[in-house]
Amino acid sequence: MDRMATRFAACKAQGRAALITFVTAGDPTVAATPAILDALVEGGADIIELGMPFTDPMADGPAIELANLRSLGSGTKTAHIFAIAADFRARHPDTPLVLMGYANPMLVRGSDWFADQCKAAGVDGVICVDVPPEEDAELGPALRGAGIHLVRLATPTTDAKRLPAVLEGASGFLYHVSVAGITGKQQAAQANIELAVQKLRAATDLPIAVGFGVRTPEQAAAIGRIADGVVVGSAIVDLVGSHGDAAAPFVQQFVAALSGALTANSRETAA
Amino acid sequence: MTDTISLPNSLRSQPDASGHFGQFGGRYVAETLMPLILELEKVYRAAKDDPAFEEEYDYLLKQYVGRPNPLYYAARLTQALREGAPAGRGAKIYLKREELNHTGAHKINNCIGQALLARRMGKKKVIAETGAGQHGVATATVAALFGMECKIFMGAKDVERQKPNVFRMKLLGAEVIPVTSGSATLKDSMNDALRHWVSNVHDTFYIIGTAAGPHPYPELVRDFQSIIGKEIKTQMMEAEGRLPDMLIAPVGGGSNAIGMFHPFLDDTDVAMIGVEAAGEGLTGKHAASLAGGASGILHGNRTYLLQDEDGQITEAHSISAGLDYPGIGPEHSWLHEIGRVKYMPITDDEALASFQKLSALEGIIPALESAHAIAAAEQVAPTMDADKIIVVNLSGRGDKDIFTVADALGVEM
Numbered sequence: 001m002d003r004m005a006t007r008f009a010a011c012k013a014q015g016r017a018a019l020i021t022f023v024t025a026g027d028p029t030v031a032a033t034p035a036i037l038d039a040l041v042e043g044g045a046d047i048i049e050l051g052m053p054f055t056d057p058m059a060d061g062p063a064i065e066l067a068n069l070r071s072l073g074s075g076t077k078t079a080h081i082f083a084i085a086a087d088f089r090a091r092h093p094d095t096p097l098v099l100m101g102y103a104n105p106m107l108v109r110g111s112d113w114f115a116d117q118c119k120a121a122g123v124d125g126v127i128c129v130d131v132p133p134e135e136d137a138e139l140g141p142a143l144r145g146a147g148i149h150l151v152r153l154a155t156p157t158t159d160a161k162r163l164p165a166v167l168e169g170a171s172g173f174l175y176h177v178s179v180a181g182i183t184g185k186q187q188a189a190q191a192n193i194e195l196a197v198q199k200l201r202a203a204t205d206l207p208i209a210v211g212f213g214v215r216t217p218e219q220a221a222a223i224g225r226i227a228d229g230v231v232v233g234s235a236i237v238d239l240v241g242s243h244g245d246a247a248a249p250f251v252q253q254f255v256a257a258l259s260g261a262l263t264a265n266s267r268e269t270a271a
Numbered sequence: 272m273t274d275t276i277s278l279p280n281s282l283r284s285q286p287d288a289s290g291h292f293g294q295f296g297g298r299y300v301a302e303t304l305m306p307l308i309l310e311l312e313k314v315y316r317a318a319k320d321d322p323a324f325e326e327e328y329d330y331l332l333k334q335y336v337g338r339p340n341p342l343y344y345a346a347r348l349t350q351a352l353r354e355g356a357p358a359g360r361g362a363k364i365y366l367k368r369e370e371l372n373h374t375g376a377h378k379i380n381n382c383i384g385q386a387l388l389a390r391r392m393g394k395k396k397v398i399a400e401t402g403a404g405q406h407g408v409a410t411a412t413v414a415a416l417f418g419m420e421c422k423i424f425m426g427a428k429d430v431e432r433q434k435p436n437v438f439r440m441k442l443l444g445a446e447v448i449p450v451t452s453g454s455a456t457l458k459d460s461m462n463d464a465l466r467h468w469v470s471n472v473h474d475t476f477y478i479i480g481t482a483a484g485p486h487p488y489p490e491l492v493r494d495f496q497s498i499i500g501k502e503i504k505t506q507m508m509e510a511e512g513r514l515p516d517m518l519i520a521p522v523g524g525g526s527n528a529i530g531m532f533h534p535f536l537d538d539t540d541v542a543m544i545g546v547e548a549a550g551e552g553l554t555g556k557h558a559a560s561l562a563g564g565a566s567g568i569l570h571g572n573r574t575y576l577l578q579d580e581d582g583q584i585t586e587a588h589s590i591s592a593g594l595d596y597p598g599i600g601p602e603h604s605w606l607h608e609i610g611r612v613k614y615m616p617i618t619d620d621e622a623l624a625s626f627q628k629l630s631a632l633e634g635i636i637p638a639l640e641s642a643h644a645i646a647a648a649e650q651v652a653p654t655m656d657a658d659k660i661i662v663v664n665l666s667g668r669g670d671k672d673i674f675t676v677a678d679a680l681g682v683e684m
């Protein structure tokens with residue numbers, strides 16, 4: 001089993017959902033990022049999504065958009081991001097790391113180059129917001145060739161007819177975007193999430209993670225009861241936004257609260 | 272016979288089934304939008320096959336927009352250029368008068384078409400991005416005409432610079448939303464329009480203002496704008512009994528240019544020049560994505576973009592807000608690579624000079640965008656024989672630009 005599958009299996013064995021946390025690489029600076037990533041792990045994150053900043057993050061709401069601009073404004077380059085990833089891998093050999101971002105920065109030097117860099121840095125998976133299955137040839141073959149998971153997104157508009165196309169070539173886990181919208185805005189109704197996860201489960205054996213709009217330990221716990229993973233992004237990025245270079249302890253405290261809520265689920269189930 | 276042989280090799284049969292023009296174009300959007308653009312493609316194919324759709328489109332272009340607009344022989348401009356040319360040189364210059372359309376530019380051709388599609392899809396709300404406000408005004412206009420709710424996303428900087436158009440849009444019943452994200456200009460207004468769309472896919476239609484974005488937008492915008500080239504063909508046969516030797520159009524995203532060029536792509540004797548905004552010059556700040564950019568992915572398509580080595584989009588600059596965009600429609604990227612169309616950079620200063628020259632010589636105040644095409648014609652015409660014919664697309668009128676031009680010339684108004 002690879003790092004990602006091992007981690008999902010371990011969480012499952014503990015009777016809880018995996019906590020997947022997102023921050024933007026280089027936000028607020030390249031130098032500050034390692035401590036923030038360590039805080040995520042210390043706080044109890046199971047899987048790290050590391051955002052690759054882009055000038056035009058059109059699927060993101062204000063929180064993550066600002067994080068992108070803070071990062072680029074402080075001079076983050078793609079080479080820094082791979083260095084951050086490689087150092088993370090050395091410090092945390094068992095924690096899966098997923099790069100998330102937009103097609104242009106990933107593909108500007110060609111998909112083979114990108115896949116090679118991911119492999120060399122110990123990156124486990126990639127989420128590319130604006131390469132849908134229809135354009136898989138841009139990115140998918142190179143990643144699969146390098147043994148990197150291509151994590152696909154399913155949304156409320158992905159109907160039953162389309163789902164097989166989304167699942168084709170998807171690996172690692174399936175990311176259910178719970179709202180038709182951008183990051184960090186609305187929260188989906190729990191009933192809708194339950195229904196969606198049920199449908200996805202019937203169609204795939206991949207672990208299913210739910211994200212977009214999850215901001216509190218309570219929401220995380222509710223989603224953790226039905227999904228294999230819960231993704232929290234904007235709420236953490238907001239902490240980085242307000243505390244800057246000194247964000248790590250605040251991030252750790254918040255992530256610990258999220259993690260605690262998911263673990264409490266497992267105690268409930270056990271009891 | 273020749274038709275059946277040349278058809279498979281036609282340059283007019285792009286894009287392919289997956290929306291690609293060669294390696295350009297495609298559908299690079301978030302999963303949430305994919306089902307919608309697939310549906311849009313289906314609806315568009317059905318509309319194209321429906322005579323009633325074409326009939327209504329034609330009716331509105333005639334009775335509401337005022338088409339066909341004239342193909343005008345610019346005798347005084349032609350004469351002035353001949354005076355500076357070697358003996359026997361100086362091509363005849365015709366102007367395609369898109370600036371005489373209702374709302375003062377070619378943008379309305381596309382907006383009418385897309386509003387008809389929105390209605391077919393049962394959408395009662397439309398959104399659009401705008402730079403100078405020309406596409407915003409055209410969209411607000413058709414929204415009023417069709418009784419649709421309309422939101423226009425406009426960079427906060429542009430809202431400040433283009434107050435008359437902001438007020439026009441409001442008069443037309445649209446809500447103008449100032450965009451403060453990113454650099455607060457056209458590309459950011461497109462980002463925010465996409466953000467709004469992704470959150471409101473169930474009831475909202477996005478009227479994209481140029482021949483860019485995810486498939487099928489580049490194709491359908493081109494088709495709606497092709498009325499420009501089709502009319503030129505007919506009008507030129509009437510005026511001169513033959514096709515022109517050269518077509519010249521300004522290129523922002525590329526909608527007026529592709530609309531002019533597309534009907535002529537297989538007429539191998541017709542040369543074409545797309546004019547990119549070179550701003551302060553190609554070594555300074557500019558908006559010439561073909562001359563100064565590289566292939567990349569933005570706003571749903573693969574195309575030439577202004578970007579750095581890490582694929583971060585760099586800011587465009589042009590004195591003309593309608594050309595101030597770091598990308599270009601994918602079909603132009605393809606036509607550039609295969610060499611069918613030549614692309615030529617024109618600077619702010621050159622466009623400003625032509626803005627004044629056309630006003631003084633022909634009594635036509637061109638849009639700054641169109642002034643770029645006039646400037647290119649001024650450079651090319653004197654190198655051609657006097658019996659050659661050039662058509663310049665006068666894509667819009669310059670009323671919206673008088674403040675910008677006055678400012679650039681240091682005139683107090």
Ligand SMILES: Cc1ncc(COP(=O)(O)O)c(C=O)c1O
Nearest residue numbers: 523524525526527593640666667
């Ligand atoms: C008059 C005029 N011409 C040209 C353009 C450039 O757009 P496009 O390249 O899509 O025709 C604009 C855009 O606002 C415009 O207003």
